[in-house]
Amino acid sequence: MKYIALIYSDPAAAPAFTSPEFGAFMASYQTANERYAKDGVLVIGEALKSTSTATTLRVRGGKAETMNGPFVESKEQLGGFYVFDCENLDEALKYAALIPAAQHGAVEVRPIEDYGR
């Protein structure tokens, strides 16, 4: 069963690029990624550029309407995601707990729909 872990956090709450904590923060991503690879659960994992680069699109009456910014404005932004292939929710939650951003933000874990592929 595949689960997506959507990482939401306030960019201001994460260790800044210039801070001494930044190195350790990135190293803990490395540790998590190595664990995912070793256990063979990682399908894909990506970080997203900041929401200031986002464009939201709607097609209404056949016409595309584009807008600057994310679909939902909030302090906590979608900053990245992982897709895990796990036996069950407990396993997925165990791996999601290793995502460093979970310590200051939140990770939403959801099963991915399987249309019998």
Add this chain to the structure above:
Amino acid sequence: MTSGVDEAAIRNAIAALMRDDGGRLLSGLVANLGDFQLSQDSLQDALESALVHWTRNGLPTTPGAWLMQTARRKALDRLRRDANFRAKAPQIALVEQIIRADDNIAEDDAISDDRLRLIFTCCHPSLDAMTSVALTLRSVAGLTTPEIARAFIVSNDAMAQRLVRARHKIAQAKIPFEVPQPDAMAERLDAVLAVIYLIFTEGHSANDGQLFRADLCEEAIRLAAILANLLPDQPEIEGLAALMLLHAARTGTRLTKAGEMVSLEDQDRSGWDRERIAQGLKLVQQALARKAVGPYQLQASIAALHAESPTFMQTDWAQIALLYQGLFAFRPNPVFELNRIVAISYSQGADIAMMTLDALAQPLAGYQPYHAVRADILSRLGDRAAACLSYQRAIGLSSSEAEKRFLQRRFRETMK
């Protein structure tokens, strides 16, 4: 043939069987079928068959095993009727195999006890607390959906929907049907105990003669006993069971006939249920002897000191203050601090208690008992005007009629 079996008698027998054995039957089915909703539906089908067959032929020798086997056959019917039945072929084959194997044993013993797995599934932290409460009462305690709806004062449809949504989430998100790994055990057990205690407090807070809600206390006690039996040697389970028994022992003395709350000080101690107190005390001692203290054991120890004391004034308040301090260390909750201050007011004096009370004014500003405690301490210090103001605040915040009547009487007595 003796066709004299009364349908009403069979209905009662089925209801009793479900109360005693429903959780075991359902969890056995979930283990066989791997599908919560299908298990619940098939068990319901089997109960309907049982009513027809047993009224005609009398009770079978092993009703539990009969229900289990019938439910599995009903599940097969449901699986074969499924539009998507080709995809279900492996599941169908597996269930057929289980039915064949069980035909050769057909004893109650053949139903494996998977209730522990069921309890952990129902109380999974990814479900919200109220949903876990409802699901546990339905699946483990064997209450019917209308019974649970009545206890929580919601419509039958709303409760049924909540249960269906929960089973849907269990299936879709694949919440596992298993006992958690040792590294996750403590945390997950906490979640289970919180659900059981929530069931109890829902029943215990039913002051207004809502009988059915009071039954929730009995269900919570029964669930804790089942859990303690399935997971022996866990002192926090024993602690919770003891805590609930000791509170329940006082239920009969908590209200006057006119429906006014009676404070612990004024309760008729001869009306406390001594048998329950003895059971509770034994459990506390058993738990504490395991040398792994936790919040439920501490709360049970406090309840035990109250239960053992011959009068209110002879209570070991110094010990109670220490126990609340210990509780606060586990869970820094200002309510525990408030209770510690009450104990201090009796062990060291109202003046000393008053000095520490102000620190709680802000965190507990909207909490009725804070104002009631403050009023009581102020009136004991002779400051009647300030006490009256605090009683008024408490009355304004109270949501229970029984409690309001009690506070209003105290207010009038202070005014005099």
